[in-house]
Amino acid sequence: MHSTIKRPRHLSCLLYASLTLLAFFVLAPVLWLLLMSLSSPTDLTKVPLQWIPSQWDFSRYALLLDWQNGSGKRFLAAMLNSLIIATSASFIALVAGVLAAYAFSRRNASMLLMFAFLATIMMPPITYILPLYSAFSELGILNTKVSLIICYSAMLIPFAIWLMKTNIDVLPEEIEHAAMIEGAGTIYTLRKVVLPIILPAIGATAMLSFLTAWDEFFYALIFSSDLSAKTIPVAIADFSAGRVTDFGVIASVGVLASVPPVLIALFFQRFIVSGLVGGSVKG
Amino acid sequence: MSDSSSSFISNQVSDISPVQSSTTQSQRRGSSADQDDVILSIRSLCKSYFDAEILQDINLEINSGDFLVLVGPSGCGKSTLLSCIGGLTDVTSGEIFCRGKNITQLDPAKRDIAMVFQSYALFPNMTVAQNIGFGLEVRKVPAAERKQKIQQVAEILHLQPLLDRTPAQLSGGQRQRVAMGRALVRDPTLFLFDEPLSNLDAKLRLSMRTEIKHLHQRLGGTMVYVTHDQVEAMTLASKIMVLNQGRIQQFGSPEEVYKRPANTFVAEFMGSPAMNLIRAKVIVEAGAVKIQIHREDRAPLVFIEQAATDALRAFNNQSVIIGLRPESISDVAARDPQRSHSAECRIEYIEGIGSDVYATLKLGGSDVISRLHGDSNVSAGDRQQLHFDLSNISYFDPSSQLRI
Known part of the structure; x- marks a missing residue:
């Protein structure tokens, strides 16, 4: 593990100082969030601020994770909604994205169509709100998970196609030719040869899609009105909307809401790294 | 044209x-x-x-x-x-x-049809055995039969110890053999x-x-x-x-x-060093076809083509391109003395490759490579008696570049 090039001492100091500063900037808000969620309300309203809580207060977590309780129900229902919606939208976007990307990359599907897809993400979301709202209202699916799944998959598909296409483009076409000559059809080739090779890219796309859908606020705010469809970002906003705002509760919701994305990021990160190293295609 | x-x-x-x-x-x-x-x-x-x-x-x-x-x-x-x-x-x-x-x-x-690709195009996500058996699996050949065929091919190509490895763990030559195995196993x-x-x-x-x-x-x-x-x-x-x-x-x-x-394209493409293409003139004199090659330092090199075709005779007083392989110009006598011509030539420079010595001379205005015995003791500037073996001489039309 010894690096052969010795760095001058002052450069090393500078490097570590910069890294520490960067780490502080990135981690300080998260740390403060965690501390807030564990501080008592009196500590949080003290002037000057009590940075280190005088006593550790876990009551909010107990409150939020209790389905019987009002806040707990609001929070857990929103978590569940978010999980269902983000997972379904990511899954739809991945399936459609991989197939479309293969068509664009290998079957000479019109690039015009590709650019049309990409153009949809160039437009600000607010332009779609009104037509979507009236359409969902006509269909009677306002305030349902389905409407948000539709919205999010439409939002994620162009992005998934783009990511998957760049990954399929760089695969040596000869490998697919070999599969075809060996007698495999398109679906078989895709399933047995192409998909396993681009699995790391699929993992990355899945992760980014899930995170985008998990964090989405605007559509969710407009299209959902109660527990049946509300997602976690909207629920967090709701907690701060009351007359008396307990910052500690909001902080606890924030901590809990970031647990699934963090787990997913950790899981896929290992997977992506191992995939990139092991999938070497060079002949 | x-x-x-x-x-x-x-x-x-x-x-x-x-x-x-x-x-x-x-x-x-x-x-x-x-x-x-x-x-x-x-x-x-x-x-x-x-x-x-x-x-x-x-x-x-x-x-x-x-x-x-x-x-x-x-x-x-x-x-x-x-x-x-x-x-x-x-x-x-x-x-x-x-x-x-x-x-x-x-x-x-x-x-x-089976194909072996330049880059081998092995499936990186499969083992050697799976790569070889891919075509059989597509065709839904039963697992037992598939295994037996993979074994047979692996034996032919000496791949048995590698069957469980993935392509990334193989050397270039081994990947090449796997690619061949994949082609062989189906008997296309x-x-x-x-x-x-x-x-x-x-x-x-x-x-x-x-x-x-x-x-x-x-x-x-x-x-x-x-x-x-x-x-x-x-x-x-x-x-x-x-x-x-x-x-x-x-x-x-x-x-x-x-x-x-x-x-002339084929003449120059096939063979290494390439066939010598030399400008020459055809002279028909009293029924005999003479081929005359210009030399800068001495009198022209003239030999008689005994097996001249009518097509070649038609080039009387015109120039042609003759094609002679390096091995047809040598210091060793030709096999068929009837179709051989000897002349003393000046060696411009030499390249030894161990088994042979390639000596370059000037004929008809171009560099001509001759192939001498590996032990020949010539050096640049020497005059050397060379034997031109005419049994495999080619003639080309200078305008169309085609064989006469």
Whole structure:
């Protein structure tokens, strides 16, 4: 593990100082969030601020994770909604994205169509709100998970196609030719040869899609009105909307809401790294 | 000119075809069960991308057990032709027949053809055994039978210890063998090889070349092999097709292509060092055909062509290009003294390669390479008695570059 090039001492100091500063900037808000969620309300309203809580207060977590309780129900229902919606939208976007990307990359599907897809993400979301709202209202699916799944998959598909296409483009076409000559059809080739090779890219796309859908606020705010469809970002906003705002509760919701994305990021990160190293295609 | 050249070449091909079919028959006699069984036949195949004509009017026919090598410089269309046969590239016009069946529009999966790619194109996510068995799995061959066939092929190619490895864990030569195994296991009608040895180092290339030759002799498959290496072409082929700029330059046995090149392109492309092309003048005097080669320092070199054809006689008082292989100009006497001419020449410079010494002289205004015995004690500037073996001399028309 010894690096052969010795760095001058002052450069090393500078490097570590910069890294520490960067780490502080990135981690300080998260740390403060965690501390807030564990501080008592009196500590949080003290002037000057009590940075280190005088006593550790876990009551909010107990409150939020209790389905019987009002806040707990609001929070857990929103978590569940978010999980269902983000997972379904990511899954739809991945399936459609991989197939479309293969068509664009290998079957000479019109690039015009590709650019049309990409153009949809160039437009600000607010332009779609009104037509979507009236359409969902006509269909009677306002305030349902389905409407948000539709919205999010439409939002994620162009992005998934783009990511998957760049990954399929760089695969040596000869490998697919070999599969075809060996007698495999398109679906078989895709399933047995192409998909396993681009699995790391699929993992990355899945992760980014899930995170985008998990964090989405605007559509969710407009299209959902109660527990049946509300997602976690909207629920967090709701907690701060009351007359008396307990910052500690909001902080606890924030901590809990970031647990699934963090787990997913950790899981896929290992997977992506191992995939990139092991999938070497060079002949 | 282009029209006349293509018609000339097709004449040339039809002229030589009886000779060649008799030689290949005698080669194959007793080895293959179904003789004269036409496996692949291509009729007036053309391929163009927009305005660029990649292949023009390709016609060929090969029999069961033939080893056809497509050879030519980069960009001559040889790989495109192979890809058309495999069905990976669609043709602009013309037809391809495999065992008499028109496969021009057929899906590559249904052509019963196996292909070995230049980059091997192994499936990186599968083990060696899975790679070899892929085609069988697609065809839903039962697992037990599949395993047995994979074992057989692994034995032929010495791959048994590697069956559980993935391609990333193999060396270049091993990957090459896996790619061949994948082709062999299905026992297809036709094997296609796309420059399979070009990614290997020189030593391995040589041993794999021998191995492919052995495999062909042992298994007797019909093969089409693309290479830009003319040595590979000469050693492996039972038939060679030389391509340049999308046109067939010559189609024949390796011996024919080497000894009787159809035009100056083939003459220069095949053989290393290349055939010497020397400007000369034909003089018909009292029935005898004299060939006169200009020399700067001395009197012209003149020899009598005893086997002159009428076509050559027609070039009386005109210049021609003569083609002589380096080995036909030597310090060792020719085998047939009747068709040999000796003259003293000045050696301009020499290159020793151990087994031989290549000595360069000036004839007809160009550098001419002669191949001397490895022990010859010549040095640059020496005068040396050289024997010109005329038994395999070629004559070309300077305007059309075609064989006379």
